[in-house]
Amino acid sequence: MLLRVLGHITAIILTGCAIGDGQTASEPFRREVRLGRDAYDAMRHLRLRPIQEVRWSWEKPRRRTDDIQAAIAGRNGALFIAAKGEVIRQFNARGEYVRTIGGLGVDSGEYQSADAVGYDGGSRIHIFDASTLQLLTYDTSGQYIRTTRVAVTPDYVGARGAPDGLITLSISPGEHYGDSVKGRLFAVSTRPHTKTRTIVVRAGAVRVEDGDLQPMRPFFMPRPVWNVGYDGSIVYAAGGDEYITRYDSAGQPDVLIQLAVPPVPVSPADIEREMARVLHQFSDSWHARARPYIERAANESPRTQPLFTDIVALNDSSLWIRESPITVADSVRWDAIAFDGRPLGFTMMPVTSHIMSGSMQHLLVVEVGRDGAPHAVWYTADTEEAP
Numbered sequence: 314m315l316l317r318v319l320g321h322i323t324a325i326i327l328t329g330c331a332i333g334d335g336q337t338a339s340e341p342f343r344r345e346v347r348l349g350r351d352a353y354d355a356m357r358h359l360r361l362r363p364i365q366e367v368r369w370s371w372e373k374p375r376r377r378t379d380d381i382q383a384a385i386a387g388r389n390g391a392l393f394i395a396a397k398g399e400v401i402r403q404f405n406a407r408g409e410y411v412r413t414i415g416g417l418g419v420d421s422g423e424y425q426s427a428d429a430v431g432y433d434g435g436s437r438i439h440i441f442d443a444s445t446l447q448l449l450t451y452d453t454s455g456q457y458i459r460t461t462r463v464a465v466t467p468d469y470v471g472a473r474g475a476p477d478g479l480i481t482l483s484i485s486p487g488e489h490y491g492d493s494v495k496g497r498l499f500a501v502s503t504r505p506h507t508k509t510r511t512i513v514v515r516a517g518a519v520r521v522e523d524g525d526l527q528p529m530r531p532f533f534m535p536r537p538v539w540n541v542g543y544d545g546s547i548v549y550a551a552g553g554d555e556y557i558t559r560y561d562s563a564g565q566p567d568v569l570i571q572l573a574v575p576p577v578p579v580s581p582a583d584i585e586r587e588m589a590r591v592l593h594q595f596s597d598s599w600h601a602r603a604r605p606y607i608e609r610a611a612n613e614s615p616r617t618q619p620l621f622t623d624i625v626a627l628n629d630s631s632l633w634i635r636e637s638p639i640t641v642a643d644s645v646r647w648d649a650i651a652f653d654g655r656p657l658g659f660t661m662m663p664v665t666s667h668i669m670s671g672s673m674q675h676l677l678v679v680e681v682g683r684d685g686a687p688h689a690v691w692y693t694a695d696t697e698e699a700p
Contacts, residue, residue, distance in 0.1 A: 342558070342569040346654030350573045359649060359658040361676065361692040367392060367408040368688045377665070378687045381679045383430035383474065384669035385438075386628065387453065392677070392689060393438065395427040401440065403453070412455050414438055422457035424449055431474025434543050434628075439503060441472050441479050448479055450503050461503045475541040478502045482539060498539070498547060500564065510564045514549065529606045531613035532587045533579050533637075535620070542626035546652075550634060552619040557634065559652070570632075570654045576617040577637050583618075584611045629672040631657060638664045649673070649694070658696050 383395040390406025393414065401414040416423050424442040431439035440449045441463065448461040463472075463479060470482040479501040500510040535553030542548065545562035559568040588611050595603045622645075623635035630652035638645040645664050649657035657673070666680040673694045682688035 340566050342566040344567070344653065345569045345571075347571045348573060348650075348654070348656055350575070352656055353573050353575070353648075356648065356656050357658040357696045359660040359694045359696055361660055361678075361694055364675070364691040364693055365408060366682070366688055366690045367394075367404055368682060368686075369394065369402060369404070369410065378667055378679050378681060381667070381669070381687055382427050384677055384679050384689050385430060385432045386671045386675065386677050387432065388435065391453070393430065393432065394689065395430050395440075398426060401427055401430065401438075403455075414451050414453075414455050415440060415449060415457060419445075421460070422449065429472040429474045429479060431476060431478060431541070433476045437503075439474055439478055441474065443472065448501065448503060459503065461501070463501055464509075465499075466497075470537070473539060473541050475500065476543060476545050477504060477507075480539070480541050480547060482537065484537075496537070498549070498560075500545075500547075512547065512560055512564050514558075529591075529610045531610050531615070532584060532591075533614050533618050535615075536622075538621055538624045540624050540626045542630060543628045544630070546626065546630075548624055548626045548632055550621040550624045552621050555620060557621070557624065557632065557650070559632075568652065568654055570650060572634070572648065572650070574620045574636055574648075576620065577639070579614055579616055579618055584614060587611070623667070625668050625670070627670065627672050627676075629674075631673055633668050635668075658694070660694070 380397045381394065382397060383393070385393040387393060392404040393401055394404070395401045400417050403411040403414060405411050417425060419425065424440050424447070425444050426442055427440045428443040429441040436452050437458070438451050438453060440451070442449065446463045446465060448463050450458040450461070452458060461478065463481070465481055466483045468483045468485050470484055472479055472481045481499045481501065482496065483499070484496040496514045498512040498514065500512070502509070535551060537549070538552055539547060539549040546567065547560045549558045549560070550556070555571045555573055557570040557572060558566070561567045588607055591607050591610070592600060592603065618637035620636065621634050622637055625633045627633065632650045632652065634648045634650065636646045636648070643664055644661050646659055646661055647668060648659045651657055663680065666678055669677045669679055671677040671691070676692040676694055678690050678692055679687055680690055
């Protein structure tokens with residue numbers, strides 16, 4: 314999302330925070346952990362051993378791993394897969410197709426897209442359709458239960474599924490904290506008569522020359538990344554700074570982690586590849602019209618890539634943080650951190666692979682299979698001494 318902010322680009326979330334039903338009083342974190350460069354370099358390498366692969370047929374051809382909206386590990390090895398524009402599918406522990414959850418459409422109990430999926434760890438699945446702003450609840454046998462309307466602000470950025478509903482993010486360009494702008498996380502519950510909780514966070518800003526952000530944001534700009542744990546806790550990373558924050562299920566500041574990830578410079582080759590990738594998305598007749606905006610986006614790119622590009626909270630409370638890809642190696646580093654901030658290790662993965670859910674011993678990854686299509690693979694993570 315592109316935001317005009319008085320000559321700034323909303324880019325990162327800082328450590329200051331406030332919580333609780335719209336209140337703005339600042340609260341300290343219960344625990345603060347700093348993992349310096351020595352701790353980062355000393356992380357043990359995690360070797361991922363494949364356990365099982367789950368394949369399925371696609372309704373639409375030429376799917377990519379980015380098309381997988383959610384892959385959720387359920388009870389007794391169950392697996393729920395949500396892809397863009399397709400109905401959610403359930404598989405058993407042997408990788409066999411079981412059923413669909415709900416159906417596509419506009420009638421009661423149907424959704425047009427599963428933009429965020431939440432799971433309560435037992436018998437309830439929540440599916441958010443951003444096109445209708447509806448949160449649909451089903452049981453794991455595919456039976457429709459209820460629909461909850463979701464109110465979002467005009468500055469809505471995105472949503473993540475939660476055990477009892479949904480977490481949405483909004484960034485308010487008109488509300489300032491000095492050189493920062495205000496962001497809000499809204500916890501929406503499907504439970505009757507439950508009030509929406511609000512976590513207020515500070516959003517940092519990166520300056521550009523005149524603040525005209527339309528119609529294309531600069532390349533390699535940091536984006537906020539966040540995820541929801543099985544217990545309803547929220548983990549939040551800036552993307553552009555070293556801080557990772559965790560809020561407990563009540564929305565209270567819990568753990569603040571500072572991870573000294575070495576910044577990756579943006580090289581001229583990186584910009585050329587990104588320009589070619591973006592230009593490829595336009596038809597030939599639009600190339601001449603789009604090129605000035607693409608060139609401007611390239612010229613206003615920051616000098617370093619985002620430190621964090623994704624974050625996943627697993628069922629064992631471990632956090633997996635995805636750094637920026639190493640373009641020349643077509644790979645990306647994932648750092649594993651315990652819920653209390655202890656480093657667990659790291660692993661390298663292809664750029665197209667994404668950690669989705671599970672635990673350290675039963676890690677669910679979506680990756681490109683031998684047939685070139687996305688598949689889900691279960692791994693177990695074994696630690697070994699870093700080289």
